[in-house]
Amino acid sequence: KTLLILIAAIIPAYYNIVFGQTYLIISALIMLVILCLEKHKWLGGLSLAIAIALKISPAIFLIWLFSERRFKLIGWTILFCCIITAGTFLVYIGKGEALTTFYTESLPRIINGFVSDPFSSSFQGFIVFLRKLMLPDVILNPDALINGNERIIQLINTLFFIVASVILVGSWKNALDRRQKILLLLLLVNITSGYTSTYSLLLLF
Secondary structure, eight states: OHHHHHHHHHHHHHHHHHTTOSHHHHHHHHHHHHHTSSSOHHHHHHHHHHHHHHOSGGGGHHHHHHHTTOHHHHHHHHHHHHHHHHHHHHHTTTOHHHHHHIIIIIHHHHHTTOSSOTTOTTSOOHHHHHHHHHOOBTTTBTTOSSOOOHHHHHHHHHHHHHHHHHHHHHHHTTOOSHHHHHHHHHHHHHHHOTTOOGGGGGGGO
């Protein structure tokens, strides 16, 4: 069983190295969070804050921590996130326009998968399926079956996320151990993200 898991993880690990992605680091940080659940909560909070700073998606672990009533660890995470964010603002003193542009224009486009081809089948999120289905584009998606728009797609994706989250929380009641809860949470992230790709699947292992 362990050998099969290692073999399956080869491709995501390979693409992490080839494309210079941070999921190997994020995976290590999340493991450290789990190890620090009982002791050294400040270290667990710091680890999760750094993971969130690298990729916004690990923030969803706050939901799991809340369900586990790990309020001190959540508090440490929020504190370190604020410190990291404040440090970023200090670096950009006098460059407010660049910072505003990043948070209001660049970051939303990154989250929605518009940094590269938003129709690419290499991104396995549900929102990519919706775009392929109902967002015509003369060059990138000329064969869309439905003539929709991005607002409708975002609405459907949001509703899907809410329903999936409710199902997730309900399934946690039947989860046998902590590993199953985390696996279900990561599956939710991969399904609902607009920028899920092969190398991000490394988190599932």
